[in-house]
Amino acid sequence: MKLLKKLTAAAVSALLMLCPGAVQATGEVPVKDSIKVDKIEFNNPDFIRGMDVSSVVSLEKAGVTFKTGGGEAEDLLKILSDSGVNYIRVRVWNDPFDSSGNGYGGGNNDLETAAEIGKRAADNGMKLLVDFHYSDFWADPGKQKAPKEWSNLTVTQKEQKLYDYTLSSLNYLKDNGADVGMVQVGNETNNGIAGEFEQKNMAKMFSAGSKAVRDFDRNALVALHFTNPEKTGMVKYLADFLNKYKVDYDVYATSYYPYWHGSLSNLTSVLSYVADTYGKYTMVAETSYANTLADTDGHANTVSEYNNNTGSDLLWDFTPQGQADEVRSVMAAVNDVPNGKGLGVFYWEGAWITVGDTTGKSGSSYTKQYNKNKALWESAGCGWASSFSADFDPNDAGKYYGGSAVDNQAFFSPDGKALPSLNVFGNVITGSITDDYILGDVNGDGTVTISDATEIQRYIAKIKDFTPIQRVSADFNLDGKINISDATSLQHFLVRVF
């Protein structure tokens, strides 16, 4: 009896003339890929595998083209959807422009920009999380400045203004083709929102925004977004405070940057507290991880050599594989929140790449590229801040404006081509393997024989379980499932060949 050696998937398909159609992502059979991802058993079937791509429109204005991993130019939103991303997040600033119409940068993310991204997301089957900052530029724990237009309002007037603005903005997004599934009332609002810093006034702003979302669409989820999950007392304080003031919300969202925000087990634990105590959904609204420590645009990165690149909580390499590992790990940590109360994870600005690659350049050639980039950050608003932001934030953005501090945390290389790590968003459903395998060689002895068919039968009878590589080998008819047809096909194949 002649033994078959090195039987490849392609060879088998050709021999058997199989017509498997589209492979079902049942999760039973992993995919073969250049990154390895362990499958997650999601407790919530609609688990959000989301991404914030707020800067995309400004990048395109600056000439950036996004491409598939194979190098074909394609709409970023389609590339993301095809890779397994199922939800898009976009920030909204009320008026990120000075009186002459110059953009503050950071994507110049006004409502019109959000609408364009929202439509492109919907066109590719993805819902939108609208992230209202209720400011004219970046809002975070250190900055919660009210929009220029709201600066002289009383608390009561601001309450009404925030309600009206939220409702009219959501209707605008919907009318322009976005599929709004969730709304963030504020961004990283630990210490304040829209220029209000007292608990009772913050609660009024949250409630006004929430009411607007309810009046917009009862099915849209209301999310409140905070950060510093590593401070367990802070999370309890915030959730208790929201309860005390009877703020109506669905989702407690947090940022989770592993450089600063503690362990994954702590993340699961603090989110579980909110879920168990108050019955809320929880999620990570922002996370990211560097796939390299190199910079590619001339603006220093948040994570670089000697900066945020060490620490006990950094479990992953600074490679595309490490980036995928981080995303998978954060998703698993949120999925571990009991009773399906872990709603999902959004990756922050996964496409904020350079507008001109400075890699390998030095001296005058570097300076020339840097100056070109700088001009684009100013004119297209695709850096984190432009010089015009001094109009609103003179002490920080107005002084330290520049390019992307996260180009090494994107899922795209400097030329716009998708990195292998982008596939993590789909691969978490099926799992993926990187090892070579022989289709049909389930017992891994290097040959395909009748004993492999027997192994498949034992698996189907639940007498034994398979490793990921055994599963992919066992799916002999390539339909994404392992069942009796695989054993039968394999037997027929052996009969024909011998």
Ligand code: CA
């Ligand atoms: Ca940079």
